[in-house]
Amino acid sequence: MNTELTEEALEIGRVVHAALTKAGGVDIARAVEGGTAGPDATDILARIGVWELRPRESVDDAEAAAAVCRAAGRVALPVPVAERLSSAPESGYDALAVVGAVPRVNLAAASSDLRWAVIDGAGVRSPVTSIGPMLNTQLGGLVSPVEIGAGEDDLAALPLALTLPCWTLLGMMDSAMAMTRQHLLDRKQFGQPLASFQALQFRLADTATALLGFDELAKYTLWSVVTGQPGALVDAIACRLAAIETAEILFRTGHQMHGAMGFCDEVDLSWLSRHSQPARRLPWGKSQTQARLLDAMTELPFDGLYGQGLVGIVPTATG
C-alpha cells in the first residue's frame, strides 16, 4: 500500500504551479477569454517537458501527468492539458476529449492546431473533422461544437480520458478551498472575522472533508486506471461522479462564504467557478454519470473489501 504520489510527480506539479503563477495565474484565462494576447501557457508547459509525458505508457508519467493537470486546474488554465495527456500521438491524435450525444469540446478552438479526437461513453473514438466557433457564453465561453468522422473502437483509451479531467477539477477545487479559507480570515462582520462563526467553521470542515475524500479517490482511480485493474473503467466513472459531487460542494461553499464579492470578475473564485462548468457538465452531468455508474457496475467489478458491486451476483428471475 502506498497512497502518495512519487516525489518526482509532486515536484513537477510544484514547478508547473510556480511557472503558471508567475505567468499571471488566473489572468491567463482572463486574457484568453478577453481575446487579448496573454502569455503562451502551452509553451511554458512545453519548456517544463509536460508534452513529453506518456501517461498511457508509464505509471510514473501518469502520476506526473495527474500532478500537472491539478496544477493547471488551480489557475483554470485555458489549455487542454488533460486532453493532450490522454492522447496517443502515434495513433494520430494529439488531444482526446470524452463527449456525450452532442459533441461539444472545451478548449478545442483555443488549440485548433492540434489533431483532436473525441471518444464516447461506449469507447468509440472518432477524429474531429471540424471545430465550430467558441460558444462565448458565461459558463462555456471556450467550448466549441465539433463535427466528427467515422469512429473506431478504442475502449482502452476511455478510463484515462475520464480520469485526468478529474485531476484538473481537483486543482480548481484546491484553489476554491484556499480562497474561501483566506476570505473567512480576512472578512470581518459583526466586529469579528467570519472565521469565528461556528456555522461557517462547520461548513468549511465538511467541505474540506469532501475535498480530502476526493483527493484520495483521485489517486486510487489513477492507480486503478494506469495499472489496468479489471474495474478501471467503472472506477473512472465513479471518480467522475465524485468529482461532480465534490465540485458542487466546494463551489457552493465558496460562493456562499464569499458573499456578493464572489460573483465579481475581479475575484478569481468567480473565474474558477465558471471555468469549472465545462468539466462538470460535459460529457455528462451528475444524473447521467450516476446512471452510467450503475450500468457499468453490471459488467465491471467495483472492487470493495467484501465484493465487487454487481459483478459476481447470481442473476435472479425478474419479478
Added chain:
Amino acid sequence: MEDAVDFKDSERSAALRQDLRGLVSDAVPETFLGAFTSDPKDLELAQSFCRLLAKKGQLTPAWPVEYGGSASSQWEQTVVREEMWAHFEPRGAQYMGVNWVGPAIMRFGTDIQKAEHLGRIASGDVIWCQGFSEPESGSDLASLRTAAIADGGGWRIEGQKVWTSYATMADWCFLLARTTRGEKKHHGITVFLVPMDRPGIRVVPIKAMVGPHHLNEVFFEGVKVGPEDVLGEVDGGWNIVREALAFERVGIARYARCDRLLNLAPSALGDRWDGLPIELKQRWAAALLHVRQARLLAYRVIEMQETGAVDPADAAAYRIAATTADQEAAEVLMDMLEERAVGAEKPTDLFDRAVDDHWRYAQAATVASGSIEVQRMLLSRSLLRTS
C-alpha cells in the same frame, strides 16, 4: 526510483486477511451479530474467539514483541480491525484494550503496570471500560467532576460516570477523576486504573436502542485508590487522554461493515433486488462510492501513522467521512428492505437482522467517541489556524 501509488494489500496483509476470514467462518456462526446481545452465549463466543486470535498473535499484531505483539505494521492492525468490524466484531469488547488502553499503558505506565496489564490485554483475557463521560460532562469532557479526594496515602473516588460501554462485563476501568480543582479545567485530572470489583463501584445498565451492554451508569461511592493505581502523573491526566485518543485516531473501521452489507444486498435481496426503483439502486452505488472514499481517508491516516505523526485534523476529517457514510449506508439498506425494515419475517432472515442492527448502531456513529461537531471543531480550527 520511489514507489508509485499502490492501493493493493501487501502480501502480508492479504495473507492475514485470508487467514482471518477463514478463522471467522470456522469459529463464528453466521447468526452472530455481536457480543452484546441478551444471550450470554454471544459474549462467551467472543471471549473464546479473542483467545484464539491472541494465540495466533492476531489480537495485537502491531504491538511490540515484548508486550505480546508481533511488531507488524499498522496496515496489519488495520486488516484485523476491518475484518472484525465487518463481521460484527467477534472480539467483543476487546478493541478498547487493544487500540488505546494498552498503548497508553506502554507509553505512561510503570514497569509494574506494564507487567500487570499488557500481557493480559494481548492474550485477550481482560475487558476494559472507559470511564470518561459524566452526566454533566459530555463533549466538554474536561469539565468532569468525579472527585478523587485525598485520603491517607491515597484517594477516595466519589462521583458518577455514564454511557460506560461494557461496564457490566469489564474487569478494569480506565478512569478519569479530578484530584485538584485548579483554575483551568484541564488541570488537576488524573487517570486511575481501577479494577471493577473494588468495593464501592456500582454499575447500572441503561436500556437503549443501540442494544444491551453498550450504555451503563457507573457509580463510585468511596472507592479507595492508591498511588499504584495512578497512570502517569497525578494531575497530569489530560495529556494522557489527548495522547491516548491519538492512538485511537482511526477507531472503528465502520466502513468495512458498510462495504460488506452493501455488497451483500443484491444477492441477499434476491428477486426483490430487481423490483427496486432505479433511483434506490443509484443511491446504493453512490453509497458504495462514499464508503470507498471513507476507507481511503482511513488509509491516509494510517499511512501517516506509519511514517510519523498524525494531525488530529486529518483524523477528524476521516471520522466525519466515515460516520456520515455509515449513516448513508444504513439509510440505503433500510430503504432496500422495504416493509421488512421494521422487522425481519423470520429469525433466519440474517441480512434483515444485520441491517436492523447496523442502522441502530449507526445512529450513534456521529455521537460516540467525540461527536461529529467536535470533529468539525478540530478540523476547522486546524484549517483556520493562521500561524
